Amino acid sequence: MPVELERIPAQDKLPPCPRFKRWLLLGIVMLLAGAAATFLLWKGERSGAAFWGLATALPVMLWGLLVVGRYLGYTLLRGRCDKKNATTAARYSAGIARGQRFAWLIGEALINGLGSASPMTHEAVLAKKPLMMPCEPVNGGDPVRHRALAASGEMADREAHYLPEITAHVQNLVALIPSTLTCYLAVDTGEQFSTLPSLLQKSVTHPLVRIRDLSGLELLDYWLDCHYDRAAALLVVSAQLYEHPPEDSGEAISVILLTNCRLKGTPDVSVRVHRPQICRDGNLDRAFERVMMWSGLEKTALKQAWTSGGQMASGDIFSKARETHAPGLKADKITHIDTVAGFAGVAAPWQALQLATRQCLNDIQAQLTVTELAEDNRQLCIVTPE
Structure with missing residues (x-):
């Protein structure tokens, strides 16, 4: 059968890498929003571990979970894309080798x-x-x-x-x-x-x-x-x-x-x-x-x-x-x-x-x-x- 390289699918584009500046900006926004909401809605004395934990630690933890999830998803998508592209490249190389007989x-x-x-x-x-x-x-x-x-x-x-x-x-x-x-x-x-x-x-x-x-x-x-x-x-x-x-x-x-x-x-x-x-x-x-x-x-x-x-x-x-x-x-x-x-x-x-x-x-x-x-x-x- 003829070697038809055009039947080999094109390599997938790699998923976009997370932009840390945007995530850092999101972290600052979440921290400020969390602090503002805590200050507005807190009815007790604005002191102690509970207050500051709710005002600062909770937004940082949520932001951290989002960042980890985003980078984990990117890593999984990148791994799957690399594996698929490696298979495509191997098929292309094998097709060329077969064509050069x-x-x-x-x-x-x-x-x-x-x-x-x-x-x-x-x-x-x-x-x-x-x-x-x-x-x-x-x-x-x-x-x-x-x-x-x-x-x-x-x-x-x-x-x-x-x-x-x-x-x-x-x-x-x-x-x-x-x-x-x-x-x-x-x-x-x-x-x-x-x-x-x-x-x-x-x-x-x-x-x-x-x-x-x-x-x-x-x-x-x-x-x-x-x-x-x-x-x-x-x-x-x-x-x-x-x-x-x-x-x-x-x-x-x-x-x-x-x-x-x-x-x-x-x-x-x-x-x-x-x-x-x-x-x-x-x-x-x-x-x-x-x-x-x-x-x-x-x-x-x-x-x-x-x-x-x-x-x-x-x-x-x-x-x-x-x-x-x-x-x-x-x-x-x-x-x-x-x-x-x-x-x-x-x-x-x-x-x-x-x-x-x-x-x-x-x-x-x-x-x-x-x-x-x-x-x-x-x-x-x-x-x-x-």
């Missing part, structure tokens, strides 16, 4: 022309040179800008074409982790590749425990919460193929392997993938603040970002949040993947994450990814070099 990148593979085997294409993304080509819809109509994978034909045939390649990448990645390490499998492909989970569980010798009913970076958020106490790995396979491609779309198949512990073979210079922040209420400013908090970065430490989906590249909301929480991130260092390779649908968050991790290794600098899958689903994540 991260995963190590073990390996990844990206099939869409942006893979490691095509560095020229990766350079094109950094240079913001469009790679999409006009594509005619299957049912006819005007051509649309689209970047498709190499395999063509019916959707079933295209899926069958890529299944062996996906399986090969998964086997190569899983071979990097110890056989005793629990590995969770998340297949984020929408309604496509329905046979892929069972195929991977049968083909890969390492046991795979499947995570269901989650999509996008919510998978990583869930895994960091529920499977962080014990050493484990997360294998994510995401794919987007289009039967009827929309304008400015692209296809991609993404495979990424993460662990919640550092393995013996992890290089000294590696990538930490921090907890993502899912923005569903439109408050991108708060989401930006939280994702920076999860990464533990200073405001000026973030220098580059990768965006995908919607109007994230030119949106005023994103620009204002960036200027407030990451003034070191300049507009010319924001790479909008869609203008180069098209929007990759469900695979877009993972594609952006992979491109960010590659650049993080190259530049040894923190990278931000912001993906808008819908107006009420914006996903932010930061990767940092170790």
